[in-house]
Amino acid sequence: MMKYKILVIDDDKMTHLVVKNLLGEDYEILQAFDTQEAVNLLDGESVNLIMSDIHMPGVDGLEFLESLMADSEKRNIPVLIMTGKPTVEKEKKALDLGAAEFIRKEQFKTEREATLERIQAKLVTTIEMELPAxxxxxxxxxxxxxxxxxxxxxxxxxxxxxxxxxxxxxxxxxxxxxxxxxxxxxxxxxxxxxxxxxxxxxxxxxxxxxxxxxxxxxxxxxxxxxxxxxxxxxxxxxxxxxxxxxxxxxxxxxxxxxxxxxxxxxxxxxxxxxxxxxxxxxxxxxxxxxxxxxxxxxxxxxxxxxxxxx
The missing domain is CATH 3.30.450.40 (GAF domain)
Incomplete structure (x- = not known):
């Protein structure tokens, strides 16, 4: 059985552990601790979903998202933005830039099953076909x-x-x-x-x-x-x-x-x-x-x- 690949980008090791615990049984989890490491991984790996933190050293998650949406080869990879410090402004900016979902990190614990279902739903509704604009x-x-x-x-x-x-x-x-x-x-x-x-x-x-x-x-x-x-x-x-x-x-x-x-x-x-x-x-x-x-x-x-x- 093919395992779908999810790339998790976060400088916090605990977030990687939490996500792996939530998703590791059903999906192959790739880890990157900054956006440049993520770019390097994407150069050699085909992934089905990206989960990226907002706050990271160097290029942050929103800047990475903006660049990814401009990349003709990678712009169709769905991106879920994660944050431990959510605001309405951050969520709006992430969605305006092209994020597929916006998840508060606390939801991994407080809404575990619902969060898992949202991630599954996002993978399910990803369609890879050549389409007019x-x-x-x-x-x-x-x-x-x-x-x-x-x-x-x-x-x-x-x-x-x-x-x-x-x-x-x-x-x-x-x-x-x-x-x-x-x-x-x-x-x-x-x-x-x-x-x-x-x-x-x-x-x-x-x-x-x-x-x-x-x-x-x-x-x-x-x-x-x-x-x-x-x-x-x-x-x-x-x-x-x-x-x-x-x-x-x-x-x-x-x-x-x-x-x-x-x-x-x-x-x-x-x-x-x-x-x-x-x-x-x-x-x-x-x-x-x-x-x-x-x-x-x-x-x-x-x-x-x-x-x-x-």
């Missing part, structure tokens, strides 16, 4: 807002926020979110810019695309749902409000921790937990489809963990 920006905005919701909310709040972010960030016109119980769908919510009929479970069960989806358990894309031979649900309703493009995405019964241990892959035969449908007037490009599919499936592992706590 606007999609890269949209992806970062989506992930950052999702992390805020995961930390503060419950399953229903996070699921709803996920759909709202799709409408606002990816210009989706309508979204449906169903959980699946032995093949039977239960609607969590439907929302959009156009008001569509609130379809019941029997209506969804009668849809050929949904029945195929239950069998194949795979995402699908259609840019012409109006056609008889193309995939898509509620075709007539979609035609009335001119929504020809549709993406269907499965969420699986797999937690973020299990997903990471499986090498960020969904093993064959994994059961379905939810069905997401995104409808739009504007046609979807292949890159948009791949990005949305990855974001939702990976976010779904966090949602499954939260759903089990209901």
């Amino acid at each position: 606007y999609l890269q920006f949209n992806k970062k905005e989506f992930v950052k807002k999702l992390m805020d919701e995961v930390y503060l909310g419950n399953f229903f709040e996070v699921a709803r926020k996920l759909s709202e972010m799709s409408l606002n960030i990816f210009n989706i016109d309508h979204t449906y979110f169903w959980t699946i119980h032995d093949g039977d769908p239960r609607m969590i919510h439907a929302m959009g810019k156009e008001e569509l009929h609130q379809f019941g479970p029997d209506e969804l069960l009668s849809e050929p695309t949904y029945r195929t989806f239950l069998t194949e358990k795979k995402p699908y894309l259609s840019n012409h749902v109006f056609g008889d031979s193309d995939k898509g649900i509620f075709k007539e309703a979609s035609k009335k409000v001119n929504l020809p493009a549709e993406i269907g995405i499965p969420l699986y019964k797999m937690t973020d921790k299990q997903f990471l241990k499986a090498g960020r892959k969904i093993p064959p035969g994994t059961e379905l937990f939810a069905y997401i449908v995104l409808k739009r007037n504007k046609l979807f490009s292949t890159k948009e489809f791949k990005l949305l599919m990855s974001l939702y499936i990976q976010a779904g592992t966090i949602l499954w963990r939260m759903y089990q706590k209901i």
Whole structure:
């Protein structure tokens, strides 16, 4: 099993011990005691996450973050900024510079499990693919807002926020979110810019695309749902409000921790937990489809963990 690499940068030995105790069992921990040592390590190592203190001799954590975000090869490595002396100003500056998360060091002890889950969630939502600049920006905005919701909310709040972010960030016109119980769908919510009929479970069960989806358990894309031979649900309703493009995405019964241990892959035969449908007037490009599919499936592992706590 591949172990994800986390680079920890801090001049305090105790912080290294605390982080290793928290994460060392599941991840390979690389240690640097100043930012230059970190740069040297990054020159020869590929890492999945950086955790950096703010206050260090020489170049501090925020200056290092600013330089890292300007490095075309390393700017996509997510960075979690740590500090033992948090202020609103420091947190804002770190996030403005591109930090993925801001963690108070005391949380390693006082909120151990929640902090571990935040780190897992950050690793899960990291997506490595070549994207146009606007999609890269949209992806970062989506992930950052999702992390805020995961930390503060419950399953229903996070699921709803996920759909709202799709409408606002990816210009989706309508979204449906169903959980699946032995093949039977239960609607969590439907929302959009156009008001569509609130379809019941029997209506969804009668849809050929949904029945195929239950069998194949795979995402699908259609840019012409109006056609008889193309995939898509509620075709007539979609035609009335001119929504020809549709993406269907499965969420699986797999937690973020299990997903990471499986090498960020969904093993064959994994059961379905939810069905997401995104409808739009504007046609979807292949890159948009791949990005949305990855974001939702990976976010779904966090949602499954939260759903089990209901």
